[in-house]
Amino acid sequence: MTQLTRLRDEMRQRGLDALWVSRPANVRYLTGFTSPADGKVLVTQERATLYTDARYTVQAAEESALPQFIARPPATYEHAAADVGRGVVGFEADHLTVAGLEELEAAWPDATLKAAPGLVEELRSCKDDREIEAIRAAQALADRVYAEVRPMIRAGLREADIALEIEQRLRRAGATNAFDVIVASGPRGAMPHGTASDRVMQDGELVTIDMGACLNGYNSDMTRTVAIGTPTDEMRRVYGAVLEAEEAAVQAVKPGARAADLDALARGILERHGLAEAFAHSLGHGVGLMVHEAPGLRGTSEDVLKPGMLVTIEPGAYLPGVGGVRIEDLVLVTEDGYEVLSQAVKETV
Structure with a gap:
């Protein structure tokens, strides 16, 4: 049809x-x-x-x-x-x-x-095979660029230096940024949309990288949080809680799953870790010709997942004055479950 x-x-x-x-x-x-x-x-x-x-x-x-x-x-x-x-x-x-x-x-x-x-x-909201392959290609490019740039995330460099490297590499590959690259280090990690600044990254900090490629009109979206050196025990605890919530929500993706239930699942895990108030946004959203589109994965959503949907799963925890963590995967809803398109490594901190 x-x-x-x-x-x-x-x-x-x-x-x-x-x-x-x-x-x-x-x-x-x-x-x-x-x-x-x-x-x-x-x-x-x-x-x-x-x-x-x-x-x-x-x-x-x-x-x-x-x-x-x-x-x-x-x-x-x-x-x-x-x-x-x-x-x-x-x-x-x-x-x-x-x-x-x-x-x-x-x-x-x-x-x-x-x-x-x-x-x-x-x-x-439900992509055909051509669209799925276009988004798969955009995400594969983003994964590749992230892997190339990851060794550059170190103390002494500015957040803006990392964002520039990401943008240049995407452009050389025939793509553009799907959105302004987020590079949020140390206390700026408490800003969910903390686009790259001139702040110099420091040893012992967590750094959140949220990036996507726009390739042939279709977008990708993923987030990784990494450590420079050894972060504090508290931030390591927060990272572990966010990772637990993210992986549980990904594993619950399937046709018929209610978007609101996925949000509640991730939110409940963070609540058990004492981080309910620190999760300041919805669990995720659809991705396609726009970075943010249907379905919406939030507590008030009436959306139900269907095969062919591409959604993000991106819980986070943000502690003002301290830092933050977000981990995000791009997930395809298949006929009988899910496929994670974002393959960039999730590091142990």
């Missing part, structure tokens, strides 16, 4: 005659167009059209099998009006701006516009 066929089935279930797609990742997913920030898609039960402007005439024709209409608004909306008519048109309410919605209302006065958030995202 093609992506558009699946999408049209979902549209019928929601009572939509058409869907106006504006979120860049969703545009790329449906079209293959690699400049999706400058594209939109109108999907009806009969046809789908990629809208972009004249800067991309050649590129869109080369990359997308969908028919294209090359113009800018208002000509874009005028062309789409013939397919929209008096129908019910869904729009991505979690992406389209108020001004953008007002433009659609003015351009299609006979249509009924209906918020339809998450429609394409739900389809994207």
